Amino acid sequence: MRILDPHIHMTSRTTDDYEAMYAAGVRAVVEPAFWLGQPRTSVGSFTDYFDSLLGWERFRAAQFGIRHHATIALNPKEANDPRLREVLAEVPRYLLKDGVVAVGEVGYDSMTPEEDEVFAAQLQMAHDAELPVLVHTPHRDKLAGTRRTLDVVRESGLPPERVLVDHLNETNVELVRDAGAWAGFSIYPDTKMDEDRMVALLKEYGTERMIVNSAADWGRSDPLKTAKTGRAMLAAGFTDDDVDQVLWRNPVAFYGQSGNLVLDPVPGFTEGAPPTPASSSRARPCSAARGPEGTTMLLSYCTNVHPSEDLDGVIDQLARYAGPVREAAGLDTLGVGLWLPAELAHRLDSSAEDRERLRAALAEHRLQVHTLNAFPYGGFHREVVKLAVYSPTWAERARLDYVLACARVLADLLPDGVPGSISTLPLAWRAPWTRADDDEATKAFATLSAELRELERRTGRTVRIAVEPEPGCVLDTVEDVVAWLAARTGPEWPEDRRIDPEYVGVCLDTCHLAVSFADPAGAVRRITDAGLRVVKVQASAALEVADVSAPGARDAVGRFVEKRYLHQVRELTATGDVLASDDLPVALGDTERRPGLPGEGPWRVHFHVPLHHEPAPPLTATTQVLRDAVAAVRAAPHGAEAHLDVETYTWSVLPPDVLPDGADELVTGIAAELRWARENLLIRADATGTAAATSPEGTYA
Structure with a gap:
C-alpha cells in the first residue's frame, strides 16, 4: 500500500508518527498552513510559520523517508482578524517556493464578509500562480458553507479540476462532485468521518476524484487513518487498485497540477537506519547490540x-x-x-x-x-x-x-x-x-x-x-x-x-x-x-x-x-x-x-x-x-x-x-x-x- 496523505498537520505530530507512517506505507505528505490553536497577532508569526513548513518540517520528514510538501494561505479562522490582513501581501512570494503545491487552506470558518474577501483574494492568487486550491469547509452549517464555497469558486473562474473541497461528509459530497471539483474527506477517531462511513461513500460514488486524508492535528487524531481506510476498503471488497487510486493516484493527480510534487525516494535515506541527531525521541529502537x-x-x-x-x-x-x-x-x-x-x-x-x-x-x-x-x-x-x-x-x-x-x-x-x-x-x-x-x-x-x-x-x-x-x-x-x-x-x-x-x-x-x-x-x-x-x-x-x-x-x-x-x-x-x-x-x-x-x-x-x-x-x-x-x-x-x-x-x-x-x-x-x-x-x-x-x-x- 503506497500513500500520499494529502492533508496532515505534521507540525503538531512527533517524529514517532513519521516512523509509523513510513512503516504503514506513507511516502509523501502535504501539510496545509492552518490555525495553530491560539490567535497570532503579527505578520512575523506567520512568516516564521511558513518558513518552518518549507524548511524544518521538510527536513524532519526526510529523515524518515517521507517527501514533505505544503500549501500556503491565510486560514479562514484568522481571516477575521484585521491585524493579520497584511499576511495576504506575503503569501504570493511563498507560493513561488519549492515544495508548495497549492494555495490553502482557504474557505470558510464562520462565513463572515471578511472571510468572503480573503477567500476571493487567495483564489485570485492561485489563478495568478497557476496552482491548485485546497478549500476548507466550515464545521458549522456545512451544507450552506459548501454551497457558498462553490459559488465563490465559480465566480473566480478557476477550473473546478484545480479545486479540492475538503472535510466533506454525506451531506455535501454530491454538491462537490456535481460541480466537477475534487472531493476530500478527513478521517478522524471521533469527529468528521470514520473509515466505515468513507467506505460507504466510495461504494455509492466510486473512486474517481475522491481523496482521503488523516488531517491529523493538535486534537484527538490519528496519522494512520489513511492506511486504516485502505484496509477497510480491502475488507469491504475493493481491489488493491481501488485503494491505490484513492490513497495515491488521486492526490498525485490533484497536487501534480502544481508541477512541484516530488515523489522519488529521499536521497540517502535507508529504511531502518536511525534518524540524524537533529531529530529527537526519548524512546529507543528495538535493538542495541552492534557487531x-x-x-x-x-x-x-x-x-x-x-x-x-x-x-x-x-x-x-x-x-x-x-x-x-x-x-x-x-x-x-x-x-x-x-x-x-x-x-x-x-x-x-x-x-x-x-x-x-x-x-x-x-x-x-x-x-x-x-x-x-x-x-x-x-x-x-x-x-x-x-x-x-x-x-x-x-x-x-x-x-x-x-x-x-x-x-x-x-x-x-x-x-x-x-x-x-x-x-x-x-x-x-x-x-x-x-x-x-x-x-x-x-x-x-x-x-x-x-x-x-x-x-x-x-x-x-x-x-x-x-x-x-x-x-x-x-x-x-x-x-x-x-x-x-x-x-x-x-x-x-x-x-x-x-x-x-x-x-x-x-x-x-x-x-x-x-x-x-x-x-x-x-x-x-x-x-x-x-x-x-x-x-x-x-x-x-x-x-x-x-x-x-x-x-x-x-x-x-x-x-x-x-x-x-x-x-x-x-x-x-x-x-x-x-x-x-x-x-x-x-x-x-x-x-x-x-x-x-x-x-x-x-x-x-x-x-x-x-x-x-x-x-x-x-x-x-x-x-x-x-x-x-x-x-x-x-x-x-x-x-x-x-x-x-x-x-x-x-x-x-x-x-x-x-x-x-x-x-x-x-x-x-x-x-x-x-x-x-x-x-x-x-x-x-x-x-x-x-x-x-x-x-x-x-x-x-
Missing part, C-alpha cells in the same frame, strides 16, 4: 505466548499486547517473533490482501517482523499439548509445506535489508523414528534449501531456517543437531539430499541448552567449527534445583507441574552423566511404577521462566547460561546477525503467585523481560565486551 562490522543483533519477543490462531485474532493480539508491550518497554520499534499456525500461514501465503492487513496492523503499532516461530503446527494453547507439539514431523510433507509457506510470508513482511529467520522442530520426538523417516527428513531439508535459494533469487530477501534442538527429540542436544546437519552438507551428498548451510542453521534455545547441562561457549564453538551458523537465539531460562534433597525443594518445584506442556527434566550426576526424565511429574515420581529421578544431583527443568523473574529459594533460574550463550554467539562468525527472540510461552501456566492477572499484567511482564534482555544481553555486553552477570533481581522493579 564488529556494524551489524545489529535484533531483539524481539515471540507471540506464541498468545493463543490466537486466525488472522483477526493475531491482529487483535498485536493491538492488545504487542503494541502496549512496545510502549511499556520504551521502544521506538518492537520486533515480534510471530507464531503463525499452519492454517494461518497457508492463508497468508495465498492472499496478498491478508498479508497487507497484517502488514498494516504491524505498522500501526510500530512492530517489525524479522523472525517467525514455526515449531508448533497448531493448537499450541489447547488444554493438553504435550507430545502433540512435535507433529507433523519432518518426515511428513505437511511440515515442509508449512515452513515454506512461512518463508514466503516472511519474505514479504521483512524490512528492507534484513534477513529473516524461522525456527523449527528438531525432526520429531525421538520415537517412533526410523531410518526411512530420517531419509525423508533429509530430502525435505534439501528441498527446503533449494526453495529458499530460489526465494532469495526471486525476491532479493534471505530467509534462513533454524533447527531447534530440544530434550527428548531426535536431535536432543546442540551436538546432535550439528552432527546431523554437518553430515548432510558435503559434496558427497546427491543434490536431492544435500542441505545448504547458507539457508539452514541452528536455533539456540537457551532453556533447552541449560537443561542439557551443556557449556554455552563450547556449544556455539561446535556449531561454527562445523561450518554452520547460529541463525537465532531463543532467549529463555530454565528452572533449576541445585539440591533436590533440600527441605521443601520437591514441593517447590512441584508447584510448576501443569497438564498443558511437556516439562522435561535432566539431572547431573557426580560423574558428569546426565539422567533424563520426559516430564516433571515423572521426574518427581508420580507413581510406584515410575519412581522418578534419584535427586542426588542438581535438576534443570524445561519450564521457561520469565527472564527478569528470580524464583524463590530453593529454586533458581539459568539466566547465567543465557548470558554466556548470547556472549558466545555475538563473538562468533555472523553472531551479530543472529536474531534474539524472547520466548517465554509459559506465562499462562505459571504458579498462581506469579501468574499474570489479566492482559495488563501480562503486558507489564513481557515488557520487563524485554528491558532485562536489552540491558543485560545487549547494552551491558556492548559496554564490557561480555554478557553482564548482574542478578536480574532488582534490575527492573
